[in-house]
Amino acid sequence: MSNVAAHSHVAHQFDDAAQQRRAVTLGMWVFLVTELMMFGGLFTAYVLYRSSFPDAFAAASHHLDATLGAANTLVLLGSSLTMALAVRSSQLGSRGGTVAGLLATIVLGCAFLGVKAYEYAHKFEEGLVPGPHFHFPGAEANHAELFFSLYFAMTGLHALHMVVGAGVLAVLTVMAARGRFSADYHNPVEIGGLYWHFVDIVWIYLFPLLYLLGRH
Amino acid sequence: MPKFSLFPESASTIAGQVDALFFFMIAVSAFFGLLIAGLIVFLSIRYRRRAGSNEAGDPVHVPIALEAAWTVIPLAITMVMFYWGASVYMTMARPPDDAHEIFVVGKQWMWKLQHLEGRREINELHVPVGQPIKLTMTSEDVIHSFYVPAFRIKSDVVPGRYSTAWFEATQVGTYHLFCAEYCGTEHSQMIGSVIVMDPSDFQTWLSGTDADAGMAASSPKDTGQQLFTQKGCATCHRGVSGSMGPALAGVFGRERTFADGSKAVADEAYLRQSILSPQAHVVAGYQPVMPTFQGQIDEEGMLALIQYIKSLPAETSPGPEKQG
Amino acid sequence: MEPTDKRKHYLNADYGIRSWLLTLDHKRIALLYLISITLMFLLGSLFAVLIRLELLTPAGDFVQADTYNKLFTMHGIVMIFFFLVPSIPAVFGNFLLPLMIGARDLAFPRLNLMSWYVYMVGAAFTMWAVLTGGVDTGWTFYTPYSTTASHSNVMATAIGIFITGFSSILTGLNFIVTIHTMRAPGLTWFRLPLFVWAHYATSLIMILGTPVIAITIFLVGVERAFHLGIFDPALGGDPILFQHLFWFYSHPAVYIMILPSMGVVSEIITCFARRRIFGYGFIAASSLAIAIFGFLVWGHHMFTSTQSVYAALIFSVLSFAVAIPSAVKVFNWTATLYGGSISFQAPMLFALGFIGLFTIGGLTGLFLAALGLDVHVHDTYFVVAHFHYIMVGGALMGYLGAVHFWWPKITGRMYSEWAARVSAVLVFVGFNLTFFPQFVLGYLGMPRRYHAYPDEFQVLNVMSTTGASILGVGYMVPLCYLIWSLWRGAVAAPNPWRATGLEWQTPSPPPTENFARTPVVTEEAYAYPLKEAELV
Amino acid sequence: MSTHDGQASTTGHGPDAAHATPLAILLVVFLALVAMTGLTVWVAYVDLGVWNTPVAIAIATIKALLVIVIFMEMRFAEPLTWLAATTGLLFLLLLIGLTMADVTSRGWLGIPGH
């Protein structure tokens, strides 16, 4: 454990790489907890309104494209796989593998965002965007509008996290390509991975809760 | 010369109960406050540092019994406080059955009050002494709060929902009515008075006319009936078998069963929702054809309609009831 | 501040504005915070002065109603989000945590600096909101007033608070990780100073609660900007939902404000009583209990909001329960005095003042937690008095105690003891005169956030305004002698109070790397009385 | 300067090539996630009455756990990390739970607004 002190990647406030690694990992998990609580506010609103207006929510949910949603879920799961592969490569000290994994993750992430953008555009055309121009062809238009408010808030916040995540991964890719990581030191890749997987998990819940209501 | 006092008037049946709790809390607080302050002063003097000495006393020994005592005793005392506070609160929450209903609508920045007998008032509320009064309240815009310090009652008035408060005045007089929830520029001007009168004076007042309208008042029930025909409710709710909508007589207070099998008791909030979002709960056996009246009926009109529906006598209900 | 000796320390290690604005040293970042926070306090106080002037007379004649509404809103927002929440953690926590646990810095120095910048950006947005017209929603932002009715600058303020929230989150995260991973050898959990325990508990609230207020206030902004109607009653939205989300953070946040002060008081009491603190374990555990159970009681702000009575019952009983750990602390502090050798330097005066005023504030909190009674006093000056007793009489007293206790460590200078005692007494007297009458006003029924009020409330309001001017003087005096001490104060010894704790075992001001050698801890905290040999 | 009060053994031996998850496991987990996504969609079109949502949540939770334990390497994490994660979840449930406690019990007394 003592020889690691020679490595420059141990910041001055830490004694050794193990301490640094422990701190960084804990820090990321604590950060993820704060992220969870942030989404939590929206989930609370969702639970409340969904339980108050179940029929309107089901009706509104029918206006989302479940096929696109499912496809996007697969894209995002795929990106989690490539992310895990990138982490694995970094642990094994494979520079090429790390870069490839990160790049694949970014590409898949962008694909997800692209599909999301397409869906949003479609909602604009259909007049399903909350506000003065909202138009819902069915009963309980106001409660449906509430659904779409939540839809945009939740998926919007999620998309924002994807954008930030993609930015982080881009930085990591550059660092990896420049050979900044090794089998000894790859904390940043792992940390970036934790964040990316978290965003994936949020979507794992959003998908059934938003797209698949009352499909039967 | 403004009158100056340190204690508010007590002019309702509940006021005494709140004050009693208040005095109890003061007594407990005074005890603990003085205990702590006294101990600090005493110990500070007794154990002040004397010149030349820097030595402390015995090493600290922490008796667990002591720690337990000052955890458990305060806990027990607070549970008394909780129980007492809760029981007063429950009394406040449940209006007596013989309470007389008055409608309250808050809006920026005035109180609109409507008596069932017909008189309407703004920022003034006349009530008889010794008669429980139940207020059914809502707001047209933002949250307000109906507060009469002399009665020790307060309840928020929330847009889109009904709230209830009740009181029984015990003393003839004029009392402050405040808006206690911040509601914008003129929040501090959203004030008025509650005028408690002798029952006989009150009757005289009640049969008077609204100064502002200058005409005989129409009761909410009548207004509601007018709206009922005017808005075309009667075309579907004719109260005979084969109507498109269910008969509304006797619906109030009864348990309703819906198309999806769920149930709810028909209270004011339910009636309101039935009119504004009819499809949220579709009564079993009917089609979801009722249009929404969102934006077509103001809050006062809504209270009037509900009052009208409530007033329809249950036993004369001619239509077949799908459920009981 | 010209150096008087040639010794290198964190203040003279480097010169120039860049060395401050780009510093990664937790001690310098603490000073950046100290300056920003002091400015924010002055700003908030200025609003308070204008509020009190308006309330001198019953008629709303000093400022217009709209202006008044903006005044108390900005007063509340500045004091809570920009002063009291960051105050002790960001200044003293930042400065002292690494010293107290024998570390070279916090775990994430860059994050630490970033959190200061984030704070400043949030503050800038809020100041911009003030300059472009202000906000008038009250610090509570209740919907639908804030989303639909208010014509003031809600957006900019919401963004400001949203951003500042992240500064709080980052600070909390940094502290938690630091306390878990950076302790010196031998420094086990139950040897930690109580100040550290208090900050650990505070950090828990910061990371669990702050994200919720961030998203909530964000939704308010989004609702105004894009009509995303999550709280809109016209869509069937529930205004009470906003209150739940708001208080889920904002009740625990009151413990963000008080716990660090409690930590400070624990340090000061034991030091000036020359006595091992009474019931160490109980004080430490009660901090955690307050932090965790503090999340279960938020509904006590909503007893008259048309929340269900059953929920109100739950929230009420839990509110009483969460008062118990505070009571435990008060009793243990008092017991610490027993058998001590007590001296009454300025920090001790502030600490004793804290105990007295916090007790009054806390006990009146019980009045508010009692359902039937809260119905009457909710949203009256009784509540205003309650929270000023705790936040100004309690938390701010603790903050001043901390300033006086660690000033020699931070600056290497001593201030005038005599002036400090005068200020402590002025604050105590002025404070009670300002806020005690407000309890009476509240029970009489004077609603809060009133720009004008009925005549019969005037006498008490005049008393309150008089008190505020004494209080104001009490606050301005330290500003003068503390600044004065930077140039003229006597040079401070490493351990002027003869206190235990690692921070006192390094020179004043400490060197950039904090300790020449990593200290090894062999004893519990507060092993008073110190043996003469241990004094540096 | 470090005190390892968790399981020092799991973090103490520095570089962790040994932890690298075998390729096969990563792929199997991915396939399981894909399969469960299919299952979620399929089951949504089956009428389970009130059980549709709980089933969807249950499947999502299994998926989430797979991601957490395998992809996020939680199985190597020290207890403290587990504690952090569960604390977050607990407080989220608290937020939702106590809010819904109000909302669901609002009508019980049969008096509007109480």
Ligand code: HEA
């Ligand atoms: C630092 C800030 C702080 C702290 C620590 C507290 C602590 C407490 N608060 Fe306070 N509170 C506020 C800041 C704070 N509060 C603010 C800002 C508001 C208003 C917000 C707004 O609307 O703008 C508010 C409002 C508020 C309300 C809502 C009132 C209303 O709007 O109607 C309630 C109701 O229960 C309440 C209760 C309590 C209780 C029970 C405690 C307890 O934690 C107190 C515990 C302490 C003690 C009990 C004293 C010490 C004990 C003893 C000396 C021993 C004897 C003890 C016993 C017998 C139990 N507070």
Ligand code: HEA
């Ligand atoms: C940390 C928190 C904090 C602090 C320290 C204070 C400090 C003070 N507060 Fe504040 N207050 C709040 C938090 C705080 N307050 C909150 C949260 C609200 C609720 C807001 C809302 O309803 O939304 C509130 C509301 C509030 C009200 C109620 C307004 C209303 O409801 O209408 C009043 C009224 O008296 C008041 C008074 C004071 C006074 C006299 C002080 C005194 O302690 C101030 C003493 C200081 C001085 C007297 C200043 C001396 C300095 C100067 C004169 C310097 C001048 C400036 C420059 C040189 C730039 N406050």
Ligand code: CUA
């Ligand atoms: Cu209406 Cu305040």
Ligand SMILES: [Cu+2]
């Ligand atoms: Cu609270």
